[in-house]
Amino acid sequence: MIDVAVVGAGISGLSIAYHLKKAGLEVKVFEKEDAVGGNIQTAYIDGYVCELGPQTILADSKVEEFLKDAGIKPIYANPSSKKRYIYRKGKLVALPLSPVEFLLSPFLSLGGKLRVLKEPFVPRSPKQEESIAEFVRRRFGREFLDYVVAPFVSGVYAGDPEELSVKYAVRKVYELEQKYGSVIKGAIKLKALGPSGKLISFEGGNATLIRKLSESLEVHKENVVLRIRRKDDIFILDTKEGKVTAKAVVVSTPATSTGYLLRDLSWSISEEFDKIYYAPVLVVHVAVKFGVLPEGFGFLVPKKENKRILGVIFSSNLFEGRSPEGKSLITVYIGGATDPEIIEYEDEAIVSVLERELRETVDIRDWDLLKITRWKKGIPQYTVGYGRYLELANSIEMEQPGLFLSGNYLYGVSVADCIRVSHHIAKRVIDFLEVKGRTVV
Numbered sequence: 001m002i003d004v005a006v007v008g009a010g011i012s013g014l015s016i017a018y019h020l021k022k023a024g025l026e027v028k029v030f031e032k033e034d035a036v037g038g039n040i041q042t043a044y045i046d047g048y049v050c051e052l053g054p055q056t057i058l059a060d061s062k063v064e065e066f067l068k069d070a071g072i073k074p075i076y077a078n079p080s081s082k083k084r085y086i087y088r089k090g091k092l093v094a095l096p097l098s099p100v101e102f103l104l105s106p107f108l109s110l111g112g113k114l115r116v117l118k119e120p121f122v123p124r125s126p127k128q129e130e131s132i133a134e135f136v137r138r139r140f141g142r143e144f145l146d147y148v149v150a151p152f153v154s155g156v157y158a159g160d161p162e163e164l165s166v167k168y169a170v171r172k173v174y175e176l177e178q179k180y181g182s183v184i185k186g187a188i189k190l191k192a193l194g195p196s197g198k199l200i201s202f203e204g205g206n207a208t209l210i211r212k213l214s215e216s217l218e219v220h221k222e223n224v225v226l227r228i229r230r231k232d233d234i235f236i237l238d239t240k241e242g243k244v245t246a247k248a249v250v251v252s253t254p255a256t257s258t259g260y261l262l263r264d265l266s267w268s269i270s271e272e273f274d275k276i277y278y279a280p281v282l283v284v285h286v287a288v289k290f291g292v293l294p295e296g297f298g299f300l301v302p303k304k305e306n307k308r309i310l311g312v313i314f315s316s317n318l319f320e321g322r323s324p325e326g327k328s329l330i331t332v333y334i335g336g337a338t339d340p341e342i343i344e345y346e347d348e349a350i351v352s353v354l355e356r357e358l359r360e361t362v363d364i365r366d367w368d369l370l371k372i373t374r375w376k377k378g379i380p381q382y383t384v385g386y387g388r389y390l391e392l393a394n395s396i397e398m399e400q401p402g403l404f405l406s407g408n409y410l411y412g413v414s415v416a417d418c419i420r421v422s423h424h425i426a427k428r429v430i431d432f433l434e435v436k437g438r439t440v441v
C-alpha cells in the first residue's frame with residue numbers, strides 16, 4: 001500500500017505530488033494519456049515553439065518560490081509585452097497603462113470614460129450574486145464591459161460575461177466592492193491597479209515545467225484510473241493496470257472525470273460535476289512569412305466587432321527562441337463560450353476564417369498554418385451559482401477523510417492558481433497522514 005495516489009498529471013496533480021514527495025511520502029501519480037501535463041502541451045514544429053494550451057504564467061512570489069524550490073528556472077517575458085491592444089473599428093488600439101493614458105486614449109469614447117470615473121459613487125448591489133456583465137454594467141457602464149471586460153473575460157476564460165459569476169470568476173474584484181464600496185477606490189488603496197506578478201515561461205516552452213516536475217516523481221502514464229472505492233480506511237483504485245491501494249487519494253482530474261471516478265463514494269457528485277461547463281477553445285498556430293508584428297503581447301477582439309477570432313498572441317514577441325531567426329509566430333484563439341459551434345468546423349473552414357480576419361485585424365497576408373488544436377472541453381466556467389459545486393467538493397472531502405480534490409475547476413483556472421493552491425492541499429494531506437517532524441516548503 002502506498003501513502004498517496006494522485007490521479008491526473010496536469011499541473012495540479014504534479015505540483016501536489018511534488019510537495020508530498022518532498023515531505024517523504026510514497027506517492028504515485030496516475031495519468032490516462034501517454035503524455036503528462038494535461039492542458040500544458042508544447043509542440044515543436046519547423047523550429048517554432050507552439051504552446052497548445054497556456055501560453056504564459058503570471059507568477060507571483062509564491063509561484064516563483066515553488067519553481068526555485070523545484071530547481072526550475074523560468075524565463076521572463078520581454079518588457080514590451082506589457083503593451084496590449086483591443087481591436088476597435090478596424091484598428092488595434094493600445095490599452096492604457098496609466099490613468100493619464102486612460103484619459104488620452106481613444107479606446108473608450110468620452111462618455112464611456114466619464115461613466116468609468118463615476119464608479120466610486122455607484123452603490124453596492126442588493127442582489128445576492130451577479131454575473132460579471134451585470135456587475136460591470138452597473139459599476140462601470142456598458143462600453144467598459146463591451147470593450148475592456150468582455151474581451152478580458154474571453155482572454156482568461158474563453159467565457160461569456162453574462163454567465164460567469166463575479167463572485168467566483170473574479171473574486172478579487174468582487175471583494176473590492178464588498179470591502180471598499182468601489183473597485184477603483186479599493187484598487188487605489190491596495191495599489192492593485194495592474195496585474196500582480198511577472199509573465200513567465202520556460203526555455204523550450206511550458207512543457208519544460210512539466211518535464212522537470214515529473215522527473216522527480218513516479219508517474220504512471222497511459223494508466224487510466226477507472227473507479228475509486230473505499231474499504232474501511234483504505235482507498236482502492238481500479239486502474240487499467242490493476243488495483244492500487246492507498247492511505248490517501250488526491251483526485252486532480254477535470255470535473256466530469258472526477259465525478260465519474262467517485263461514483264461509488266457519492267452518486268450526487270458524479271451527477272452534479274458532470275454539469276460543470278467547460279468552454280471549447282480552438283488554438284491555431286500561424287507562422288508569419290513576411291512582415292513585422294506590432295510591438296507587444298497581442299490583441300483581443302470585443303464581441304461587438306463581429307469577428308470570430310477571440311484574440312491573438314504575438315508569441316514570438318513574448319519570449320526569445322519561439323520562432324526561427326527572422327520569422328514570427330502568432331497564436332490565434334477562436335470559439336469559447338460565446339461561439340461554441342466553431343470547434344466542430346473542418347480545418348478548411350477555420351483557415352478561411354483566418355484568411356479573412358487576420359487581414360482585417362493585423363494585416364497579415366502571408367502566413368503558413370502550423371497547427372490547429374481543438375480543446376473540446378477547454379476551460380471550466382465559474383458561472384452564477386458556482387458555489388454549490390465548491391460546497392459539494394467540500395462535503396465529499398468531509399464525508400470521506402483521506403480523499404482530496406483539486407484541479408482548475410475548484411480554485412482558479414490559471415496555472416499560477418493551480419500551483420499556489422497545491423501547497424495548501426499537500427499540507428492537508430500531510431496533516432491527515434500525520435507525518436510528524438517533516439515539513440512541506
Ligand SMILES: Cc1cc2nc3c(=O)[nH]c(=O)nc-3n(C[C@H](O)[C@H](O)[C@H](O)COP(=O)(O)OP(=O)(O)OC[C@H]3O[C@@H](n4cnc5c(N)ncnc54)[C@H](O)[C@@H]3O)c2cc1C
Pocket residue numbers: 007008009010011012013030031032033036037038039040052053054055056057058223224225226252253254257261281283375378379406407408409412413414415416418
Ligand atoms: C487553450 C487553453 C489556453 C490556456 N491559457 C492559459 C494561459 O495562458 N495561462 C494560464 O495560466 N492558464 C491558461 N489555461 C488554463 C490552464 O492551462 C489550466 O487551467 C491548467 O493547466 C489545468 O491544470 P489541471 O492540472 O487542473 O488540469 P488538466 O491540465 O486538465 O489535467 C488533468 C489531467 O488528468 C488526466 N485524467 C483525466 N481523467 C483521468 C483518469 N480517469 N485517470 C487518470 N488521469 C486522468 C488528464 O489526462 C489530464 O492530464 C489555458 C487552458 C487552455 C485549455
